[in-house]
Amino acid sequence: MSALSSPAPAGEPHRAGFACFVGRPNAGKSTLTNALVGTKVAITSTRPQTTRHTVRGIVHRPDAQLVLVDTPGLHKPRTLLGERLNDVVRTTWAEVDVIGFCLPADQKLGPGDRFIAGELAGIKKTPKVAIVTKTDLVDSQQLAEQLIAIDRLGTELGIEWAEIIPVSAVAAEKGAGRGSSAEGSGGRGAGQTGLLADLLVPLLPEGPALYPEGDLTDEPEQVMVAELIREAALEGVRDELPHSIAVVVEEMLPREDRPADRPLLDIHANVYIERPSQKGIIIGPKGARLKEVGSKSRKHIEALLGTPVFLDLHVKVAKDWQRDPKQLRKLGF
Numbered sequence: 229m230s231a232l233s234s235p236a237p238a239g240e241p242h243r244a245g246f247a248c249f250v251g252r253p254n255a256g257k258s259t260l261t262n263a264l265v266g267t268k269v270a271i272t273s274t275r276p277q278t279t280r281h282t283v284r285g286i287v288h289r290p291d292a293q294l295v296l297v298d299t300p301g302l303h304k305p306r307t308l309l310g311e312r313l314n315d316v317v318r319t320t321w322a323e324v325d326v327i328g329f330c331l332p333a334d335q336k337l338g339p340g341d342r343f344i345a346g347e348l349a350g351i352k353k354t355p356k357v358a359i360v361t362k363t364d365l366v367d368s369q370q371l372a373e374q375l376i377a378i379d380r381l382g383t384e385l386g387i388e389w390a391e392i393i394p395v396s397a398v399a400a401e402k403g404a405g406r407g408s409s410a411e412g413s414g415g416r417g418a419g420q421t422g423l424l425a426d427l428l429v430p431l432l433p434e435g436p437a438l439y440p441e442g443d444l445t446d447e448p449e450q451v452m453v454a455e456l457i458r459e460a461a462l463e464g465v466r467d468e469l470p471h472s473i474a475v476v477v478e479e480m481l482p483r484e485d486r487p488a489d490r491p492l493l494d495i496h497a498n499v500y501i502e503r504p505s506q507k508g509i510i511i512g513p514k515g516a517r518l519k520e521v522g523s524k525s526r527k528h529i530e531a532l533l534g535t536p537v538f539l540d541l542h543v544k545v546a547k548d549w550q551r552d553p554k555q556l557r558k559l560g561f
């Protein structure tokens with residue numbers, strides 16, 4: 229792998245650095261990361277708090293490299309897992325070059341937003357950009373009101389927004405033909421999310437690229453594969469098992485004795501639940517649900533890794549894993 233990247237346009241210094249999107253659950257952080265990078269690197273869902281791992285997406289441009297760190301939502305911790313997640317968020321905030329604070333256009337600023345903004349106000353050095361997400365869901369008057377409310381919030385808390393940017397990830401995703409290809413790099417820089425990148429880049433320090441060109445994320449493949457399985461496993465059972473599922477990929481090995489033009493990757497993964505009573509929900513009648521989880525996530529994994537996959541899933545009970553430090557460590561938290 230070569231770390232060479234295209235030269236910056238004449239006269240402009242090359243910039244490289246880290247940005248993270250923060251915001252209350254469901255604010256659109258993962259969607260924005262995906263739209264900017266142009267492939268499915270972070271897990272999106274219609275339900276809050278599904279982003280557990282810090283997934284980096286990398287935007288490569290001739291003039292800059294923008295490394296996106298996607299954090300879980302910051303929220304009042306109720307379990308040990310919740311506390312760990314908040315620690316991850318704060319550590320990330322202190323390390324990045326720019327913070328993008330996501331606020332959905334279609335929802336009035338609430339206590340959740342204020343809680344995060346209050347924490348942000350304490351991080352003086354890092355430039356903060358307010359990003360109004362999901363602008364496709366509101367009319368221009370609602371959008372204007374939201375922009376004003378955010379400006380006021382900044383004044384109130386002593387935060388000086390480097391920018392306040394309205395953006396819709398949906399239009400950019402449509403343009404990128406999302407879902408049809410894992411190599412959807414055509415989405416990079418598309419439409420409104422491209423403009424967002426244009427505004428973030430000048431806030432990065434000058435410097436050469438940090439990652440080889442072509443890398444989309446440095447998250448270990450195994451973790452991304454586990455996330456894709458977890459997302460599929462949660463589908464349709466979120467009400468019953470909102471936060472009770474964890475997935476660990478035990479092994480990823482190329483199948484031996486395969487012809488070079490027909491490779492196959494064997495993936496063995498365990499789906500952990502908290503109680504034996506949840507087994508039936510995950511597995512479904514005659515194993516039908518688990519089969520579906522397998523085939524759905526396999527498609528995403530194959531798209532991500534670019535190779536055919538044999539996926540072997542097992543459901544295991546890890547009693548009350550969210551409250552048990554030993555289990556949490558084992559499950560990668």
Ligand SMILES: Nc1nc2c(ncn2[C@@H]2O[C@H](COP(=O)(O)OP(=O)(O)OP(=O)(O)O)[C@@H](O)[C@H]2O)c(=O)[nH]1
Nearest residue numbers: 254255256257258259272273276277279362397398
């Ligand atoms: N209409 C519209 N929907 C959006 C947009 N961006 C995100 N969404 C939807 O909003 C929901 C939440 O988006 P996510 O990207 O998962 O939000 P998140 O902030 O990463 O959520 P957590 O992982 O819970 O912190 C999903 O159903 C998205 O499809 C947008 O620009 N327009």
